[in-house]
C-alpha cells in the first residue's frame with residue numbers, strides 16, 4: 001500500500017476469545033456512539049457501533065454466540081465464553097428489521113473509520129465527552145425520527 005491510498009476498514013471481526021467470528025458483506029461507513037443507559041451497561045462504557053443491514057453480516061463461527069432480548073424492539077448478542085459485547089439488533093417489524101449495530105471494537109481494525117454521530121447525547125454522563133464535529137442527537141430527536149418513519153415520511 002502506498003501513502004496515497006486511503007485506509008480500508010476491516011471486513012472481518014469477532015469476540016475477544018475468537019469463538020465468534022464474522023465477515024461483513026458491505027464495508028462499514030462510520031462509527032456511531034450511543035449514550036443510553038442500556039448501551040452503557042451492555043458495553044461497559046460508551047457503545048461504539050457500526051451500522052450494518054440485516055444481510056450485511058455473515059457469521060463464520062457462532063457456537064458461543066448468545067442473544068439477550070433487551071427490549072420489545074431489540075436484542076443484543078455476546079460471546080458466552082469471553083463476554084464480549086458483539087451487537088445490538090433491531091427486532092421490531094418494518095423496513096429496518098434486522099438492522100445491526102455491531103460493536104465497533106469487535107472489528108479487527110478500525111482503520112479509516114471516523115465517528116459520525118452520537119445518539120442519546122442528553123443521557124451522556126457529564127464526566128466525559130467525545131471531541132470533534134459530528135451529529136449529536138437527543139432522545140427527543142430520535143423519537144421524532146422514529147415517529148416520522150412510522151408515518152411513512154421517510155423510507
Ligand SMILES: [Zn+2]
Pocket residue numbers: 015016017018019020064079080081082083084
Ligand atoms: Zn468469545
Ligand SMILES: [Zn+2]
Pocket residue numbers: 034035036037038039040047120
Ligand atoms: Zn443505546
